[in-house]
Amino acid sequence: MKFAKRVQQIKPSPTMAMAAKAKAMAAKGISITDFGLGEPDFNTPAAAAEAGIRAIQQGFTKYTPPSGTEELKEAVCRKLKKENNLDYEKKEIIVSCGAKHTLYNIAQVLFERGDEVIIPAPYWVSYPDQVLLNDATPVIVETREEDQFLMTPEQLKRAITPRTKAVILNYPSNPTGSSYTAKHLEALAGVLSDAPVWIISDEIYEKFIYDGVAHTSIASLGPELKRKTIVVNGVSKAYAMTGWRIGYAAGPKEIIDAMGTVQSQSTSNPTSISQKAAAAALQGSDAFIKTMVAEFDRRRLFVVERLNQIRGIRCPRPVGSFYVFPNIKGLIGTGYKGYQIKGSTDLASFLLEEGGISTIPGEAFGAEGYLRLSYAVSREVLSEGVEKLKNAVLKLS
Incomplete structure (x- = not known):
């Protein structure tokens, strides 16, 4: 079957693809901390x-x-x-x-x-x-x-x-x-x-x-x-x-x-x-937004501080949205068992399969050498996930 050329030029959304892979692993009973999709964890007002x-x-x-x-x-x-x-x-x-x-x-x-x-x-x-x-x-x-x-x-x-x-x-x-x-x-x-x-x-x-x-x-x-x-x-x-x-x-x-x-x-x-x-x-009232943004601000400061304590990672402090975009170039060239970290996609795959953390590779956003993590998750999940990420990175040498 021949498809239109326009379809052949594009690819599925990397964020959705990573989320699907994480959900498939979770369905098998594997514990996954999902930092992938950008979706507030608050309920609709x-x-x-x-x-x-x-x-x-x-x-x-x-x-x-x-x-x-x-x-x-x-x-x-x-x-x-x-x-x-x-x-x-x-x-x-x-x-x-x-x-x-x-x-x-x-x-x-x-x-x-x-x-x-x-x-x-x-x-x-x-x-x-x-x-x-x-x-x-x-x-x-x-x-x-x-x-x-x-x-x-x-x-x-x-x-x-x-x-x-x-x-x-x-x-x-x-x-x-x-x-x-x-x-x-x-x-x-x-x-x-x-x-x-x-x-x-x-x-x-x-x-x-x-x-x-x-x-x-x-x-x-x-x-x-x-x-x-x-x-x-x-x-x-x-x-x-x-x-x-x-x-x-x-x-x-x-x-x-x-x-x-x-x-x-x-x-x-x-x-x-x-x-x-x-x-x-x-x-309606903007009280809901103020409450949510204040909580996201606390998470932002927490995750930036913790990520900057991990070897090979440098995380700028963002002024907006609910994502961090850490520089992971210090981990490129490392490896563990069968994993060779040649870029952000390799690292994202390693973190998911070996560490149980879902992230999005910077390559998907036109920026090799970075990862995107969403902090639109509870502080408990955020803390657990960053700890898992740190432990996974410690395996790389």
């Missing part, structure tokens, strides 16, 4: 869950408009105004089946053969593949640990060509936890303001920010930037609603309309029940 239950009880279980309900769009508009200093009308909002779906809709609308899309590395694993699925070319800009894994204006300027269609910014970052401050964004804006390039601003981790750093949306830096930016967000992370599958985008009406057309011919509307729950989450 009660107000959102109750709104979903009421939606079922009241029969709100039918089709909605393909691009989302008016109620949820209005809630998104209020959120963007209050929290991000961004004014949008409902016609400039689309609700989709998760932020990943939102990003794919953008790719469908904007990218085609001959286009180039700038993606700073380390990057979220789906960015390059979504570009490839739409026949465009990912242009990877390799950032440096000493620059906090942030793309510099000079790097951006060098990467832009007459074929550049868009640049994807993700802040705070999955996988590094780094984030662009207003000052960083203004420097990038100095390059982007005069370039005929779309800005895709993935801000799904905006609530997970620490050390007094403030989140600023690049779209809020001026009318010209807002006109060329599509802001992507959702309720999955901030409200622990990953399974509800609600993401959204805000941007110029012509882009949002085109995304709505694509969505109407693919998934149609997001789940009606989930939209009710998402509206309740966005309109």
Whole structure:
């Protein structure tokens, strides 16, 4: 059987693949500490869950408009105004089946053969593949640990060509936890303001920010930037609603309309029940978020301190998200029995099979020599997992 060429260019999500392997081992009775998937371990806020239950009880279980309900769009508009200093009308909002779906809709609308899309590395694993699925070319800009894994204006300027269609910014970052401050964004804006390039601003981790750093949306830096930016967000992370599958985008009406057309011919509307729950989450108290982020901050400091005590590992302290991205280059070239650690994939496999710890290799994010660990697990699990990791590394020589 011959498949379309686009399918042959991409690979399954490495994060999902590692999670599946870890779950298969756990099903055999092997104790696995999972630092792989990025999913808050908190339950959905009660107000959102109750709104979903009421939606079922009241029969709100039918089709909605393909691009989302008016109620949820209005809630998104209020959120963007209050929290991000961004004014949008409902016609400039689309609700989709998760932020990943939102990003794919953008790719469908904007990218085609001959286009180039700038993606700073380390990057979220789906960015390059979504570009490839739409026949465009990912242009990877390799950032440096000493620059906090942030793309510099000079790097951006060098990467832009007459074929550049868009640049994807993700802040705070999955996988590094780094984030662009207003000052960083203004420097990038100095390059982007005069370039005929779309800005895709993935801000799904905006609530997970620490050390007094403030989140600023690049779209809020001026009318010209807002006109060329599509802001992507959702309720999955901030409200622990990953399974509800609600993401959204805000941007110029012509882009949002085109995304709505694509969505109407693919998934149609997001789940009606989930939209009710998402509206309740966005309109509710932020006490839940403050509690969750405070706990994640404590875990962040704990795991960074413990990882930095392990031979061969150096872990920068991230300012955002709920991931750490330790440098494991000091372990490359080591081995144990049949294991030879030639890179991050080898180390991740060794840690899973020999240590019972699930991590994601940096290679999957375009950054060899690193691992991604999620600390969206309880402190007990975190402590146990880091101890297992230390004991596994001690075997390497």
